[in-house]
Amino acid sequence: MKLDQRPTETARVLSDKSTLLKLYREMLLIRRFEEKTAEMYQMAKIGGFCHLNIGEEATIVGTVSALRKEDYVYSNYREHGHAIAKGVDAKAIMAELFGKETGTSHGRGGSMHLFDHDRRFFGGYAIVGEALPLACGTGYAIRYQDKPEVVMSMFGDGATNIGAFHESLNVAKLWKLPVVFVIINNQYGMGTAVSRASAVTELWKKALAYDMTGERVDGMDVLAVRQVTDRLVAQARDQHEPSLLECVTYRYRGHSMSDPDTYRGKQEVTEWKERDSILKFGEYLKRERLASDRDLEAMDVEVMAEVDAAVKFADESPEPDPKDLFRDVYADEAAS
Amino acid sequence: MPILSIRDALNQALREEMQRDPNVFLLGEDIGLYDGSFKVTRGLMKEFGEKRVLDTPIAEEIIVGTAIGAAMAGLRPVAEMMTVNFIMVAMDQVVNAAAHIRYMFGGGIKVPIVIRTPGGGGHQLAAQHSHSHENWFAHVPGLKVVAPGTPADAKGMLKSAIRDDNPVMFVENEGTYAVKGEVPDGEHLVPLDKNEVKRPGDDVTICAHSRMLLVALDAAKDLEQLGISAEVVDMRALRPLDMAPVIESVRKTGHAITVEEGWRSFGVGAEIAARIYEEAFDDLDAPVARIAGAEVPTPYNKRLEKLAFPAKADVIVTARALLGKN
Numbered sequence: 001m002k003l004d005q006r007p008t009e010t011a012r013v014l015s016d017k018s019t020l021l022k023l024y025r026e027m028l029l030i031r032r033f034e035e036k037t038a039e040m041y042q043m044a045k046i047g048g049f050c051h052l053n054i055g056e057e058a059t060i061v062g063t064v065s066a067l068r069k070e071d072y073v074y075s076n077y078r079e080h081g082h083a084i085a086k087g088v089d090a091k092a093i094m095a096e097l098f099g100k101e102t103g104t105s106h107g108r109g110g111s112m113h114l115f116d117h118d119r120r121f122f123g124g125y126a127i128v129g130e131a132l133p134l135a136c137g138t139g140y141a142i143r144y145q146d147k148p149e150v151v152m153s154m155f156g157d158g159a160t161n162i163g164a165f166h167e168s169l170n171v172a173k174l175w176k177l178p179v180v181f182v183i184i185n186n187q188y189g190m191g192t193a194v195s196r197a198s199a200v201t202e203l204w205k206k207a208l209a210y211d212m213t214g215e216r217v218d219g220m221d222v223l224a225v226r227q228v229t230d231r232l233v234a235q236a237r238d239q240h241e242p243s244l245l246e247c248v249t250y251r252y253r254g255h256s257m258s259d260p261d262t263y264r265g266k267q268e269v270t271e272w273k274e275r276d277s278i279l280k281f282g283e284y285l286k287r288e289r290l291a292s293d294r295d296l297e298a299m300d301v302e303v304m305a306e307v308d309a310a311v312k313f314a315d316e317s318p319e320p321d322p323k324d325l326f327r328d329v330y331a332d333e334a335a336s
Numbered sequence: 337m338p339i340l341s342i343r344d345a346l347n348q349a350l351r352e353e354m355q356r357d358p359n360v361f362l363l364g365e366d367i368g369l370y371d372g373s374f375k376v377t378r379g380l381m382k383e384f385g386e387k388r389v390l391d392t393p394i395a396e397e398i399i400v401g402t403a404i405g406a407a408m409a410g411l412r413p414v415a416e417m418m419t420v421n422f423i424m425v426a427m428d429q430v431v432n433a434a435a436h437i438r439y440m441f442g443g444g445i446k447v448p449i450v451i452r453t454p455g456g457g458g459h460q461l462a463a464q465h466s467h468s469h470e471n472w473f474a475h476v477p478g479l480k481v482v483a484p485g486t487p488a489d490a491k492g493m494l495k496s497a498i499r500d501d502n503p504v505m506f507v508e509n510e511g512t513y514a515v516k517g518e519v520p521d522g523e524h525l526v527p528l529d530k531n532e533v534k535r536p537g538d539d540v541t542i543c544a545h546s547r548m549l550l551v552a553l554d555a556a557k558d559l560e561q562l563g564i565s566a567e568v569v570d571m572r573a574l575r576p577l578d579m580a581p582v583i584e585s586v587r588k589t590g591h592a593i594t595v596e597e598g599w600r601s602f603g604v605g606a607e608i609a610a611r612i613y614e615e616a617f618d619d620l621d622a623p624v625a626r627i628a629g630a631e632v633p634t635p636y637n638k639r640l641e642k643l644a645f646p647a648k649a650d651v652i653v654t655a656r657a658l659l660g661k662n
Contacts, residue, residue: 140405
């Protein structure tokens with residue numbers, strides 16, 4: 001673990017009660033949203049592949065909450081929570097999972113391809129490592145236009161073994177791009193453990209080859225994640241210095257809804273659940289007298305109602321019109 | 337009208353578009369300080385600086401990916417793939433990203449990039465440096481694909497491609513950079529979706545693009561001497577594929593030949609022939625004849641290599657056979 005002392009600015013923000021409760025609420029919203037998603041998948045309301053963020057909430061909220069509205073996020077196919085954390089409407093996300101016209105991608109993308117231009121959630125991509133070069137391109141555009149924006153590129157441990165990862169880190173450092181690369185190290189690339197796929201198992205060390213800032217943080221501790229991300233985002237924004245942040249976390253469910261989960265021991269899953277980030281952060285809030293049991297329960301009820309409303313919205317939304325099959329293949333309709 | 341080579345016509349198009357729109361920038365391997373592997377970008381780094389003429393590492397996936405990500409944030413990148421052979425390394429970015437992003441995100445964003453890349457063989461560069469892949473690109477919805485064969489079209493189509501809001505694969509040919517012709521000064525735009533008759537004729541329709549267009553035009557001259565009037569249609573717009581001038585021509589001639597450098601199977605000629613059968617079957621007096629590259633990895637040996645690519649003689653022999661004049 002390589003963590004500097006908490007900078008003063010961060011300490012101030014993170015001791016602010018409303019900020020802390022907001023972080024907790026977002027984590028809870030992602031958890032409840034994903035639980036409901038699993039339920040809807042089992043009811044066949046959702047088709048295709050479906051990858052859940054359950055277990056990774058502290059990593060997601062700790063990183064994405066450090067961004068401004070005008071900052072960009074590029075993500076992968078396990079991205080429902082990433083979109084929520086970037087402010088994308090839960091209703092539009094659920095509608096997309098349902099394949100409805102009101103979804104973030106008008107039912108053309110589904111679970112793996114959420115998108116929101118206004119929120120600068122620049123997409124879920126389903127080819128491992130594919131979006132890292134795109135994040136670099138957006139970083140280049142930011143420098144080109146001399147804007148004070150930052151790009152966050154989020155991907156799994158498995159992506160650090162692919163060529164695009166290395167090409168991206170290289171140019172990010174070479175061209176001084178404002179990109180924060182976030183490895184969501186949930187220990188498995190599909191069913192293959194990190195130690196069976198990567199020669200280096202402390203993935204942050206891959207930054208060293210590019211003379212780039214590399215950090216490793218406990219991805220189950222939202223405040224630790226937020227603290228280090230704040231610093232890396234500031235470094236990207238102010239000094240155009242990219243960085244690689246490894247968040248060590250765990251997904252409680254299988255790789256996707258169709259994963260029988262036979263490659264890891266039940267004991268291992270149980271041990272990680274005992275370190276559950278929402279549980280631990282809730283205890284912290286109570287210990288610090290920032291929230292009572294009742295407050296947290298009330299918040300949970302509110303969040304569940306929000307998720308239920310998203311399901312209702314998705315369920316009642318219209319399907320895409322068959323006549324629109326060819327819409328948006330090209331930017332000019334005549335070419336479609 | 338000024339006479340320019342295709343190389344200089346492309347250079348002029350890039351310069352004019354960069355002067356017109358500050359969001360246009362170039363990126364690629366050795367395009368700046370080195371002036372470009374084929375000198376298409378000569379002098380541009382000196383004129384526009386390193387920010388707008390970006391030399392990249394030899395890393396094709398990052399070149400295309402950077403172009404896409406920059407386009408999504410509002411720029412208009414023109415990426416040079418030094419040769420089309422190297423784009424295999426970046427095909428995920430071309431197909432899964434550039435071509436699909438707009439549709440899979442429900443029309444929420446556009447990806448206005450141009451990928452310029454020369455292909456073709458005939459220079460003793462062997463199997464890995466002699467490909468023609470325009471049919472691979474033209475297979476993909478979401479991409480536009482053009483392959484001009486004359487200096488005027490090279491300039492006019494590149495300018496249109498840079499202004500287009502879609503990903504455009506701009507296929508050049510290593511063997512035609514020095515070909516010269518008249519090129520209009522300044523604002524000269526050629527649409528990306530219009531094919532045209534480059535030489536009128538009555539007996540047979542010859543469809544060809546890029547370097548093979550020049551071969552077809554050359555063959556048509558000789559055919560004239562042999563008493564065959566060939567109409568040559570330039571298939572510079574491959575996707576969307578403009579078949580109108582071909583169909584109109586076939587209705588008149590009743591005979592059609594396709595010529596391409598790439599392999600025959602599943603090739604450009606296959607698509608053109610199928611469309612002719614669908615739209616003008618009753619006008620044909622004979623099956624469509626396809627002339628294409630030999631289906632081998634391109635050999636190095638000069639004599640063997642020559643056998644691997646279509647030449648003027650192939651067009652002449654095929655036309656005569658098709659018209660029963662052998």
